[in-house]
Amino acid sequence: MKKNEENPQNALRKSGTRELFRKIFEASPDGIIISRVTDDKILLVNRSALAIYGFSEEEMLGKTSAELRLLAKPSDRKKVIRALNEQGYLRDYPLTVVKKSGEKRYVSIAIESIDIENEKCILSIVRDVTEKRMAEERYRNTLDSMLEGCAILGFDWTYLYVNDANARHARMKKEDMLGKIIFEVIPGVEKSVFFDAYKRCMLERTPQRIEAGFTFEDGSKAWYEALANPVHEGIFVMSMDITDRKLAEEELKKKEHILELILDHINEGIIVSDAPDGKVLAVSRWGLNHTIGRSVDAVIDLPVEKYLEQWDVRDINTGEKIEPERLPVSRALKGETIQGEEWLMLRPDGSSFITSVNAVPIYNNDRTKVLNTVATWTDMTSRKKAEEQASQRLIELDTILGSIADGVIVYDTDSKIIRMNAAAETILKYPQADLKMSIQDRVKERYGVWSEDGRRLNPEEMPAMRASKYGEKITGTVVRIQGAGGSRWIIVSAAPLIVSGRQTGAVASMSDITEIKKAEEAISKTKEQYEILFNSIEEGFAHYKAIYDENGRLDDILVLDINPTGAKLSGSSREDQVGRQWKRVWTGIEDSLFDIYREVDKTGEFISFEHFSGITNRWYVSNIYKIGVGEFAVTFFDITDRKLAEINLNRTLVELERSNRDLERFASAASHDLQEPIRMMGSYASLLMKRYNGKLDPQADRYLKFMFEGAIRLQILIKDILNYARLRSDxxxxxxxxxxxxxxxxxxxxxxxxxxxxxxxxxxxxxxxxxxxxxxxxxxxxxxxxxxxxxxxxxxxxxxxxxxxxxxxxxxxxxxxxxxxxxxxxxxxxxxxxxxxxxxxxxxxxxxxxxxxxxxxxxxxxxxxxxxxxxxxxxxxxxxxxxxxx
CATH class of the missing domain: 3.30.565.10 (Histidine kinase-like ATPase, C-terminal domain)
Known part of the structure; x- marks a missing residue:
């Protein structure tokens, strides 16, 4: 009721009928309460008011609102009085009241001062808005809980309502947004396409939809989809953060681009097909070039069976052409998975290649229906050749390993043996079952390994383990192994096996040095015997070192060691020689002796020679051996007696040679001088035998025969002697x-x-x-x-x-x-x-x-x-x- 309107009480007086007022009073759907200003007691109350508060008429009449405790918040009474004093009336003032039962209700109240029979009264019209308020709260709660951002902008661009999602989109708190102008909340929004859409909605009162990105003050960017609808307060804006979707779309576009690049450049055949329609969705350029030689656009959306009909695929063994329905792509459309099938495929130019094909069906979530298929194939020709070459290299490797005298073992990263040559088997004598064990298990169950100092090694200390597990390189480690083959000494080297920059295991080589160890023990045992021999042998033995001049020419000999016999033979004590040079021990050494040492030093060849020493006036035989850089081992002994005997022998031989020549001359002369008389004696004996044979007594015949035969033998003898003598001189x-x-x-x-x-x-x-x-x-x-x-x-x-x-x-x-x-x-x-x-x-x-x-x-x-x-x-x-x- 407005101030300038006529007072209802005056209207009643004018109407002259109280009955009409009563009917209006009782029929009003709103609660009406009339109370006295002076004491606030209720004078009149209608049925609607009784229903709102839950009291009977008797319980309310004559009572104050305070006595009835009608207000949920007693402080609201002061607010109402203050507002009434300021304005003189109230309209649609929201209050929370309490029913007699204690139930709270939301009401909208209008209050006006009136005069009834010259008495100041308060007219309160109460409307129960509980259901409306609860509906509004449910609506507001719904908006607040929505994932979409919701906001109401007034005609002055003030935020009247903001839910949590919208505050998140604005990157603000709700309390910092409500009651503020949008330009203050989101700087720069007036320049955005979003504000353009909001402005059209506000002015034209038509719905607007916008999807765009927005860059915030800190430089970050987000994507939103916004719907703006006109409402009586201004506009209602619903926004959705689609940044993730946009990023996903961009990522999808990127992946699609990458897929296109892959399909254009990969050296494999790829075909993706749609199972329901049986059409080609994607295909690699390499696959097309090696099957039908057509462009990608020519086969996209082409039925798979039409595409496969253009292929020329043969059985790799028989050369038989394969029908399309037997190809892996067709079989995958029916739900079959194909792995590594090999076929012979003919290119458009008539050349062929071996291909390995994989094809898989892609099902829906419950695997009841094939949605797509993916098939890949690649040229295996080079790989096949490589496999054959690798197989051949493996055979060659086995052959090489088999011919190596040293044992060779290849381990994996778990220290298990994966390859072993015959020499290693002979050295280690592992039973076949043990080859599958790791080093730890073998040592734990059957074998032991000891170092040279007698300490048993843990598996982690063993060369092969250190190489395979820790990547160490070990060279020349000597260990003793004890196992099925007995006790043996071996020298082991091991190194990590690196393939393409990654360790794949280790390789170890070994040699059985058991006999060497035994020999070393024998040498150790005989060392004392050697010392005795060195000091007691009757031959001289010396260890010399070459001394070179500034030009690198051997100029002197340093005595490193010499045995007692050698010292005695050389005419100087061991103490005087060891550690000294020849030229400081003796004078007058001939340079020809140094020449022999120079020759041995240069060639490394052993030289044995005889020489006369003017120092001792004795003859010697010396044997010189080069035993290192500039070092010599020399044995020598006195041959003076033998040389004197040789001199005497040579004299005798000269005399004998002269005597033989004289004898040969004598034999030749005698033979010539004897031949004629003997020939005559034989001839006359022959004549006598012919003339007087049988005419003389038998004894005379026998004598003549003896004389003839003797002459003949003598002739033969002289002839043979001459021949024998000539063989020497001719x-x-x-x-x-x-x-x-x-x-x-x-x-x-x-x-x-x-x-x-x-x-x-x-x-x-x-x-x-x-x-x-x-x-x-x-x-x-x-x-x-x-x-x-x-x-x-x-x-x-x-x-x-x-x-x-x-x-x-x-x-x-x-x-x-x-x-x-x-x-x-x-x-x-x-x-x-x-x-x-x-x-x-x-x-x-x-x-x-x-x-x-x-x-x-x-x-x-x-x-x-x-x-x-x-x-x-x-x-x-x-x-x-x-x-x-x-």
Missing amino acids: KMAFSRVDLNAVLIAVLDDLRNPVAETGAVINYGELPKIVADRKQIIQLFTNLLSNAIKFRRKNTVPEINILAEDRGKEWLFSVKDNGIGIEPEFAKLIFNIFQRLNEREEYPGVGIGLAICKRIVERHEGSIWMESEVGKGSRFYFIIPKKESDV
Whole structure:
């Protein structure tokens, strides 16, 4: 009711009817209470007011609101009175009241001062807004709990309402936003597309939707979707933070771009298909180029079966063409998973390659339906070749490892053996079951490893473990192992195995040094014996070191050590020599002696030489060995007595040589002088036998025979002596001699004895050698005639001649089936005039084999025989090859 409106009491008086007032009073849906100003007691109350407060009329009339405790907050009474005094009335003033039952209700109250029968009264009209208020609170709570931002902007751009989500979007607190203008809350918003949309909604009263990014004062950016709708207060704005979605969309675009790049550049075939429609969704450029040679756009959305019909895929073994429905892509559309199938695929240019195909179906969440399929394939030709090469290298590696004398073991990172050569198996003698164990388990259960000082090693201390587990490199560690193969000493080296910058295990090499250890122990045990030997041997032994001048030329010798015998032989005590140089111990040392040491120092070759010392006036033999850089080991001994004996021997040999020459001259002269008388004696004896045979008494005939035979033997003897003597003095006439021709000539000379005895001579192809032809003929003649002569009775002589090429020499043999001799006489028969049989049974003078020996020796060869009585003899002789032979 407005102030200038007419007072209702006056209106009632004018109407003249109280009944009309009562009806209006009782029929009003709002509660009406009339109270006196002076004491605040209630004078009138209608049914609606009684219903609002829950009292009866009797309980309220004559009572004050304070007595009835109608206000939930007593302080509200003072606020109402103050407002009423200031304005004179109240309209739609919100209050919380309490019913008689204690239930709180929300009301909107209007208060006006009125006069009733000249008495000041208060008219209170109370409207129960509890349901409306609760609905508003539910709506407000709904807005507050929404994930979307909600705000109400008044026509002056003041925030009338803000929920938590909107405050988060503005990056503010709600209390800092309410009642403030949007430009103060969000600086720069007036320049944004969001404000443009809000402004259109506010002015045009039409809904607006906007999706955009907003950059805050700190430079950060967020994306929002906003809906603005006009309301009676101004506009209602609902906002959603879509930053994550936008980032996801950008990430998706990036991934799609990456996928496009992958599909364009990957060297593999890829096809993604849609299962429900059976169409190609994506395909790699490489896959197209190696199947049908078409562009990507030409196959996208093409039915998979149409695409596969253009493929030319063959069975890798039979070459049979594969139908599309048998290909992995088609089978994956039916739910089959294919892993690593190998096919032969033909390119558009007709070339082919081996491919390995994988295809998988992609199901919906409950795996009841195939949504998509992904298939990949790659050119395996190079990989196949690489695998074959790797397999071949593995075979080669096994071959190499098998040929290495040292043991080699490859471990993985768990210290388990993955490869082991035969030498390692021999050294370690692990049973097959133990090879699968780690080092820790083997040591724990069966084996022990000890260091050189006798300490048992933990697994972590062992070389292979240190290399495989900790990446250490170990060189030349000596350990003793005790296990199934007994106790053995080995020297081990181990290193980490690095592949592509990553450790994949370790490799260890080992050598069995058990025998070396035993030898070291033996050396240790004999060290004292060596010292005794060093000090007691009758040969001099010294350890020298070279002293060089400024030009690097060996100029002196430093004595590092010398044994007592060496000191004695050199004419100076050990104390005077050790640690001193020769030139400070002795004077007058010949430089030629230093030259020998220089030669050994330069070449490293051992030199043995004889030399005379003017210091001791003695002869020595020295043996010099280089044993290190500028160091020598020397043994030497006194040969003065031997040298004196050699001098005397040489004198004797000179005399003997002169005597032999005189003897040869005498033999030659005597033979020539004796030949004619003996020939005449034989001739006359032959004439006497022819003329007087049988005419004289038998004894005379026998004497004539003896005289004739003696003359003949003497002729033969003189002839053989001359031949033997000439073999020493005659000059050798070397030429290339065909032994086949030689043997023919020899057999021709021996044709009579061969014919008389029926001898059989066997020989094959004989070589050509460089020799004195005349002497070789004599050699074979003597050997063959000897074999025929010494035949067994009633046995046809059989002679076999063989030749064997022994590289730098020829080995010949002449074997017969004659009488043979005792083995102990085999060397005697080559002596001159040596006979082992009676002359009457086997005639001869005993020079033939001596001539053979001299011929072979003049050819720098050797001759010997092997024989057995009653079975025959075999003569061997060697003729070295000349350079022209070789």
